[in-house]
Amino acid sequence: MKPTNDTVPIVMAFSANDPTGGSGIQADIETLFSLGCHCSTVVTSVSVQDTCELKDFRPLSTSLVIEQARAVLEDMPIAAFKVGLIGSVENVTAIYTILRDYPHIPIIFHPCLKDGGQHNQISVEFINAITSLLFPITTILIADSISAYQLVPGADTTHACANKLQEYGSKFVFITGVHETTPVIYNILYQGQELVKTFKWERLPAQYYGCGCTLSASVAGFIARGLAPIEAIQAGQGYTWKCLKQGHRLGMGSTSPNRSSWLEKKSLELGSLETFIKKDE
Numbered sequence: 001m002k003p004t005n006d007t008v009p010i011v012m013a014f015s016a017n018d019p020t021g022g023s024g025i026q027a028d029i030e031t032l033f034s035l036g037c038h039c040s041t042v043v044t045s046v047s048v049q050d051t052c053e054l055k056d057f058r059p060l061s062t063s064l065v066i067e068q069a070r071a072v073l074e075d076m077p078i079a080a081f082k083v084g085l086i087g088s089v090e091n092v093t094a095i096y097t098i099l100r101d102y103p104h105i106p107i108i109f110h111p112c113l114k115d116g117g118q119h120n121q122i123s124v125e126f127i128n129a130i131t132s133l134l135f136p137i138t139t140i141l142i143a144d145s146i147s148a149y150q151l152v153p154g155a156d157t158t159h160a161c162a163n164k165l166q167e168y169g170s171k172f173v174f175i176t177g178v179h180e181t182t183p184v185i186y187n188i189l190y191q192g193q194e195l196v197k198t199f200k201w202e203r204l205p206a207q208y209y210g211c212g213c214t215l216s217a218s219v220a221g222f223i224a225r226g227l228a229p230i231e232a233i234q235a236g237q238g239y240t241w242k243c244l245k246q247g248h249r250l251g252m253g254s255t256s257p258n259r260s261s262w263l264e265k266k267s268l269e270l271g272s273l274e275t276f277i278k279k280d281e
Contacts, residue, residue: 059087096137
C-alpha cells in the first residue's frame with residue numbers, strides 16, 4: 001500500500017525516557033515538532049533522574065526495542081534515524097539489525113556512553129559494540145569532547161579523536177566543545193579524515209542538560225527536511241544555541257533548553273488561550 005503521508009518528514013528516534021522531560025525521547029519529540037517533523041519514538045531505556053543527576057536507568061529488552069521499531073517501519077515512511085541512549089550491548093545489536101535493513105535512510109548517532117550494568121562508567125564491551133556495528137553505518141556521528149575522549153582513550157586533542165573515529169566508518173564526525181571551559185565553544189566537523197569546518201559559538205553562562213539530544217535531533221530533522229549534512233549541522237547548531245539562550249531552569253539543577261522558544265510569549269497569554277476554549281452558547 002502506498003504511504004498516505006506526503007508532507008510531514010518522519011524521524012525515528014531511539015533513546016531513553018526522561019521523567020524530567022529535559023533530555024532523551026522528550027527532547028527528540030519537542031525538537032522535531034519545532035522543526036516541522038513528526039517524531040516516531042522507540043524507547044530503549046527507562047531512567048530515574050532529576051535535573052541534578054541521573055540516578056538509575058534500566059534498558060528495555062531487545063524484543064521490545066525491535067518490536068517497537070518494526071511496527072512503525074512497516075507502517076510509516078521514515079526519512080531519518082536518530083540514535084541516542086541505547087542502554088545495553090544487547091540493544092546495540094538489536095538496533096543494528098534494524099538499521100542495516102534500511103541502508104538508504106540517513107543515521108544521526110549521538111552516543112550516550114552509559115550501559116545498564118554500571119551507569120556511571122562505560123564498559124569496553126559497549127564501546128566495542130557501537131564502534132564495530134553502528135559507527136560504520138552512521139551518516140553523522142555527533143559527540144561532545146568528553147564522550148570523544150572516552151571513545152578514543154589516549155587521544156590528546158579533539159582533532160585526534162575525530163581522526164580516529166573516522167576510521168570506524170562514519171561519513172561525518174562532529175565533535176562539540178560544549179563541556180570545555182574556553183570562553184568560546186569550538187565545534188569541529190570532519191569528513192574522510194579531513195577537517196571540513198570549525199564552528200565558533202558564544203559560550204552561555206548556565207549549565208545545561210539535554211543540549212546534545214537537542215542538537216542531534218535537530219540535525220536529524222534538518223536532514224529529514226532535505227538539507228545536506230553540512231547544512232543540517234550548521235542549522236542544528238543555530239537552533240540549539242537559541243534553545244539554550246532562552247532555556248529555563250525547571251528544577252534545582254541544570255537548565256533545560258527551551259525547544260519551544262520560537263513561540264511568541266503573547267501566545268501564552270490568557271487572551272490568546274481564550275481562542276481555543278469553547279464558550280457555552
